[in-house]
Amino acid sequence: MNILLTSAGRRTYMVEYFKTALNGSGKVFASNSVLTHTLLQADEYVLTPNIYDDQYISFLVEYCKQKSINAIISLFDIDLPVLSKNRSVFEKENIKLVVSNYEATLICNDKWETYNFLKGIGINQTPSFITIAEAKAALSNGEISYPIYLKPRWGMGSIGIYKAENDAELDVLYKKLHREIFDTYLKYESAADAEKSVIIQQAIKGQEYGIEILNDLDCKYVTTFAKKKIAMRSGETDIAETVDIKEFEDIAKNISVHLKHMALLDVDCFKNNDGKIFVLEMNCRFGGQYPFTHVAGVDVPQQIINWLNGKDTNWDLLHIQTGVSACKEILPTIINKKLNI
Template structure:
């Protein structure tokens, strides 16, 4: 069993999880468009790829998969997902299973405006969202929402270019600033269908924030939802979290998994506001919060490997303990002078 991670970045923990899963029965390959990726330090083999936006990107990966007899390809970056989803059948023809959902699912997840429409249409609570300053102003004047509001790129990752506006002047300033930044990001060139509507203005929620790992099998059937309360964030990623028993969000996760029909992991940001669950954002991949589910006992890497082999899994494989608290710790690797992320388990209340 040979596994290739693309756009691996800092996901060294995922490389190690899968390496432990396959043991000596295969090799882990780690790919990135730059050598400055901490995850590459942990692969059995590494390779530098063309940029995702480069026409040579998919042919390069296909050739690499053939040459190294890759069985599973796992993308770890939002902008990688639509490209690989579109070409998924080309990989299947050479015997490679790409762990990515359909083009439609990825389009909904990567486009925050499409996410908003999907969630509203399917009866999920979500922050009110607007595509223009004029629409947002009208909603504020009518008392539908109020300041502060959140502005962010319609297509984006992490917390890049996310601002909170306290008044109309700030809202207009941040809107123009984000728009300029989005247009300067070359990796998005192929993904921007409407450059005039590339910023969203969103109602701010003042509730408790949670992270969900909504796990489906490789046919889109919901398996489980792991809920974590977020105690601290850094650069858009969960830094300190605890697995919790929260039936309202577990039910929302089950509904969302069944409605969307993604495969493997759906990384979701959610809130509970006045006792009501709200879905904020969806990422159709392993997210930065997955390690907190993993250290609690959920083993999605092993489930993926078994599913690809056509094996059944035990229900316990995807069930984690409640009350497990963990944090991410940055370590400096002397030989490369690069930062590495360590996931530490602080213990469990074992409230299963």
């Protein structure tokens, strides 16, 4: 069994987790459009065309055929719909895509679609608006109040997230964010509706949590993992503590049944001061909170390998120990040294 992790970026831990899961029974390949330390930790790596390049899919298919790669797992949001839309191309070559259905990837990558999807299945949502005019009207009639957050509609991580405390800040930050969106790679998806590329949301006072909803490769619900987020860095969980899933499980099952995602779904939640749980964002992939699940005794990479090999769910791999606090560590690493003689 050979696995390709696409858009591997800086997620070295995912390479290590899958190498451990394979335990010499196959190789972990990694791909990215630029060289990173993560690629160097894989058994083999390749630099790919840009995700939006016309040759991206054909490049991956040919690489998989050359290296006898059996399955692809993507670690980057923008990659997901591109891969999912071309599922049949990979399946024709007997390459399994461990990627959610195309509709699910679009819902998760678009915060406005996420809001409407979750609201439609009865999950608490903070008031959200797709134009500044609608947000100002809601402020004027008392539907919402400052502070409010401005985010890229098609965004990820912490790129372009701003908090406005008054009308003046709202106007300035809205213009700033709109400009920033089209100065970054977010411009590709945002171009679909440039005038509605910013989402504005009422801030929630309370505790932030992260949950991961695991479906099997037939997109059926398996289990949920939950963490209390203690600190964040660049939009990712930096310090967290594993907690009981009891108050999140019904929400998780509801999402699983309606979204029908494949494998792991990364979900951001808030419990407000009244105890109500709100779901804000979803990502159809391993997210930044997964390492906290892994160090607490869970091994989703091993379970995915087992499923790919036709084995049943092993519940010993999915038992999480609650009350485990952990943090991430960042170390500088040389990836290429040029000698000046």
